[in-house]
Amino acid sequence: MTIYTARTEFKPKGLVGISDKQVDEHWKLYEGYVNQTNALIEQLKEMREGGEAGSPLYADRRRRQAFEMCGMLVHDYYFANLKAGVDDAVAKQFKAKVAEKYGSFEGWLADFKATGATRGVGHAICYLDPMTGDVNNHFIEMHSEGHMPGFHVLLSMDVWEHAFLLDYLPSERGKYIDAFMANVNWDVVEERTENALARKASLRWAV
Numbered sequence: 001m002t003i004y005t006a007r008t009e010f011k012p013k014g015l016v017g018i019s020d021k022q023v024d025e026h027w028k029l030y031e032g033y034v035n036q037t038n039a040l041i042e043q044l045k046e047m048r049e050g051g052e053a054g055s056p057l058y059a060d061r062r063r064r065q066a067f068e069m070c071g072m073l074v075h076d077y078y079f080a081n082l083k084a085g086v087d088d089a090v091a092k093q094f095k096a097k098v099a100e101k102y103g104s105f106e107g108w109l110a111d112f113k114a115t116g117a118t119r120g121v122g123h124a125i126c127y128l129d130p131m132t133g134d135v136n137n138h139f140i141e142m143h144s145e146g147h148m149p150g151f152h153v154l155l156s157m158d159v160w161e162h163a164f165l166l167d168y169l170p171s172e173r174g175k176y177i178d179a180f181m182a183n184v185n186w187d188v189v190e191e192r193t194e195n196a197l198a199r200k201a202s203l204r205w206a207v
């Protein structure tokens with residue numbers, strides 16, 4: 001059963017400070033999350049149909065699904081919000097929204113970078129809560145720990161070392177974060193913000 005596919009047509013190219021080779025290798029890992037997600041959906045279905053839904057093995061597969069499927073989803077958002085050469089001036093509503101919370105865009109940015117510098121492996125995600133309109137930066141550990149159900153993803157930044165090891169040393173995560181911020185597709189961030197403020201869902205990929 002193939003429900004999910006890696007959208008190769010959207011793979012970022014020509015980023016500044018993040019090499020195509022780095023993106024290619026990262027994309028291969030991402031394709032693994034997509035393939036494992038499809039495989040686990042099928043395995044769980046077969047186990048249910050085989051009467052194994054109450055088994056410890058089924059529970060183990062279910063937990064594995066969270067890692068693989070959340071891994072796929074955070075990478076969908078990550079790759080979709082990367083593009084070289086998009087000026088942050090286009091993100092008017094996003095900037096206004098984060099300035100309400102953090103005092104300024106720069107204040108938000110400092111906190112987002114600090115979120116990305118959290119020790120451990122994970123993703124920094126800036127969310128908007130459609131119930132309150134509040135924006136907040138969260139650290140998502142190991143793909144699946146710390147998600148905010150129902151919140152809208154505005155920006156997703158992978159800070160696993162596999163996201164930058166070909167271009168930077170493990171101790172240079174800060175340099176990678178600066179490179180990531182120089183390649184944010186602010187058009188996508190602005191569209192996600194507009195949708196979130198209108199309480200409309202955003203597709204993970206612009207289609």
Ligand SMILES: [Fe+2]
Pocket residue numbers: 026029075158160162163
């Ligand atoms: Fe990753």
